[in-house]
Amino acid sequence: MLIEYEGTNFRGWQVQKKGKTIQGLIQEKVSQILKEKIILFGSGRTDSGVHAIEQSAHFDIKNKINQKERFLKSINHFLNRQGITILDIKKKKYNFHARYSAKMRIYKYIIINRSSRPVLEKNRGWHITKKLDLSIMKKGAKKLEGTNDFSTFRASSCRAKSPIKTLKLVKIKSIKNKIEIEFRSKSFLQQQVRSMVGCLKYLGEKKWSLKNFDSVMRSKKRTLCAPPAPSEGLYLFRIIY
Secondary structure (H helix, E strand, O other), X not given: OEEEEOOOOOOOOOOOOOOOOHHHXXXXXXXXXXXXXXXXXXXXXXXXOOEEEEEXXXXXXXXXXXXXXXXXXXXXXXXXXXXXXXXXXXXXXXXXXXXXXXXXXXXXXXXXXXXXXXXXXXXOOEEEOOOOOHHHHHHHHHHHOEEXXXXXXXXXXXXXXXXXXEEEEEEEEEEOOEEXXXXXXXXXXXXXXXXXXXXXXXXXXXXXXXXXXXXXXXXXOHHHOXXXXXXXXXXXXXXXX
């Protein structure tokens, strides 16, 4: 299942005891339509306020979905008003797993870099009024690429077994007043992307030099990390299998 959602009004992807979640809502509606209880497995958890352009998830069912278009129309009738849409649904082999079969995860972070507050893109990007230096941010981005210990950028509640991750790509591009930062890795630590963006912002604002940025990254100390970027600018862009 390929899913697009606006995360603003949700408490994140994962089902919780209190509050509305994306996983919980889709699980409930699919179970109702198919008349059998299903469990939805996502490719990964997105935090409260984080959006998805193409999240991937899977579920196992006993019955067949004979009319795909009818199923999509039915489920989207319920989900669209909540800020979720199912883009597509495909039959996969039984050993497929949305999380464990993933070869690459792509996230994008949007910064709206202008003095006036965004209206059409409210809650769709991080509004920063101070002009950011893109050239130094791009140099910082290059330092993040490769296999490193990312303890500095790891949330204290992160359950990952190891802080060592391999970033295949960190790319920054700018169109007019919009800065887009793309991150590619097989997996990420909790809050890693937002923490890295927060540090890149410090670079762009000239609060840090490249030397500062490098020493903070290598320190492996969370306390030295810049404040994480807000969730509204983060998008799960695509999962590659």
